[in-house]
Amino acid sequence: MKLTSAGAARTVTGSCHLLEVGGKRILVDCGLFQGQVSSLNRDPLPFDPAGLDAVLLTHGHLDHTGRLPVLVRNGYAGPIHAIRSSRAITEIILYDSAKIQTEDHERALRHAGEAAESEEGPPVDEPLYGERHVAATMALFRDTDFESPIDLGGQVRATFRPAGHILGSAFIEIEGPEGRVIASGDLGNRESGLQADAVLPSPCDAVLVETTYADRAHRSQTETLEEFRTVLADSLRAGGNVMIPSFALERTQVVLYTIKKLMQSGQVPRVPVFLDSPMATRMTHLYETCANQFLPEVAQALERGEEPFEPETLRYTTTVEESKKINAIEGGAIIVAGSGMMTGGRIVHHLKHNLWRKEASLIVVGYQAEGTLGRRIVDGARTVRIHGSTIEVGARVATVNGFSSHADRDDLLRWLEPTGSARVFLIHGEPPVMEKFAGELRARGRDVVAPEPGTRYELPRLSDSAS
């Protein structure tokens, strides 16, 4: 068995790992590089896509799915196996990605056109793919279920098992004649909002494990919910609008679910709630069709038709006109909108209309990367630039940090335990975090590697030496 990582090796995004097992070439995920490493999306893949036998998808996040159309554009025509809900999420995510790339490209061309009269600008990159490539990609999907092995030929089988990260998320156990390897995908935060915890893996020969938050401990769910309740109640008491920038997938549904419970139990008043994000709206409707994949409390509410992601006062605003009408509301509404880091999307308009108001509030429930508008506000900027205007930050700004959908250090150690003496390949993390976690694992007697991108690693077969 061999491993070659073509992404999420010594970095967080771009998940893409080639496994050679039983003579089969199997790719686990093919995600987009994001943020500072996004130029890597244009590098050639270190393998021939046409020579792959199968693609296995752990979950729908863009950093695990965003280069699938690149793969297909470059000759891949085999099956893409995924849990049904991950396929539905991927479809929404990839069409959105193609649309954003086209818009960015058109904007860059306009700017290049303006610049060309005075100076020579850098060449404008073509989009990585368009809608037709996404359509061709989606046609290759094969639905699979948790815990039902898929035969990949050559005595190789793959089993998707619940990872507790987001709707449909799986880790994958791949077994061939030479042994067994497990790819973690992204693992969930223990006791997080909607999903049951990840199941524990079986003993194996090698395990690839994500390390996004391998250097920290999350606050408990109880503490996080209490913090959110206090912040939301205080914000509404201040009288202004409450803005909650949110990622469309999972975080929005957790936030809506929590608001509904707080309103039902009378802990916060039943004020109007707006979900002002077409993508988050599509995701929420998808969530409503997947009852059997949530914690019993959520699943039962869905089965009883209680719409747990829809506070009674919720309004979906789909059109731009409906969104603009919210601007007329000066106080007392909760506005949930994307993007999560305030770098674009409808939240930016709401910030422009509310951020300067002393009575308004901004509740930040997600990670804010360096260089984003969200990060500047969280770091205490007194003024920010929005759409060419300088806006004073008069609103209360509160951060609730515990809503992570990723495993922390203890979750990862607990999950790795049953893999016994398997060699551990650390992926999907920042190098300093990996280094620290590698040290902890080595202290526990584990054999640890942080693979270099593009390098081919031989996977050990431990079962031989054990028997």
Ligand code: ZN
């Ligand atoms: Zn993820």
